[in-house]
Amino acid sequence: MYRIPILQMGRSLLVTIQVDLEDQTAMALQEDLCEKIARTGANGVLIDISALEIVDSFVGRMLSAISSIGRILDAQTVVVGMQPAVAITLVELGLSMDGVKTALNVRRGLALLEAAEEGAGRVD
């Protein structure tokens, strides 16, 4: 089975989804990601779905779930690069993904994570 690679960039993790997500692959990604967050103590996760053209409700729910799990493990999750067709599909499926942070591209997503980190730093 194909496993999606998870890259570490500084204190963040980067996941680039280049293939159409099957349910198995998505489940494996969720498990791998949780483990990696816990092991590296990352405080941010970027999921780049700019190459993803087809989504179903399962993938939508999986993205929501990863985001929630990430929050519990103290890692801010940002979904970046969603294609217009994918956004429209998710909306039509009734998945508004309220808890998920989004950004236009990886650069913006990183900036968002950095800003969140600085914000958190000031609170401390």
Add this chain to the structure above:
Amino acid sequence: MPPSSTILLDVLSEARTQILDNWLSEAEGQNPSESQREHARELLQAFGAVLRSGDPADQRSPEWAAVKKQLEAISASRAAQGSTSGETSAFVLALKSALFGALTPKVGGDPAVLLELVTSLTAQVDAMAQWTADAYQRSREDIITRQQHELLELSTPVVKLWDGVLAAPMIGTLDSSRTQLVMEALLQRIVETEASIAIIDITGVPTVDTLVAQHLLKTVTAIRLMGADCIISGIRPQIAQTIVHLGIDLQSVTSKATLADALGLAMKRLGYTFRKDS
């Protein structure tokens, strides 16, 4: 070939010019234009071909198809010139009296034959007139559909207000197909320009009901999923009251009174400050 058709064909070939003249003066008055004369001549020729065919009553024959094609051409050109469907079918119906006039001296002595001829001719010319009305209607509907399509494209521009700020001024009633079009155009432009804020201005939207609000919310959600922010501006007082009375929850949506306010907020979020030189 039925005997009545033979008689008719004889009359048609003997008195063709006279029938044409009577028809045109009946339908168009004293000065028929050259194109009308041409139309009438071609139609008469196609009708002659129908009479020569085995069964003039069979309206599915290829000869009738040629007549119908001719009628559609007449109808389309007249619709383009602004004639009503009534005028167009009156033009075809005028053929009847011209034909009857030419028939009477030939078979006037035999009422039975005349009656048969008149009956079959009436049925055929009436069918032709019916066809022009149908064709006229169809060509008008084509025009309406095309205009609707053009209107749809005209009314949904996405403009760039500033670096990173897009605006979609909505004008007219919002329905599913329009919202879908605006949503797609807006999302596409967000990808192209990497805009981080999109403003939807609904000053030109006359009414907002639950369905329209639903469409707006969908658009806002889709924009958020793309990673941009959305501001709705131009909600008029009456519409604000309607929205609240309908119990629509727009809590999750940032709204501003005018497009100017929305632009101001967008600039502030992007970190711009403005100062007036005094």
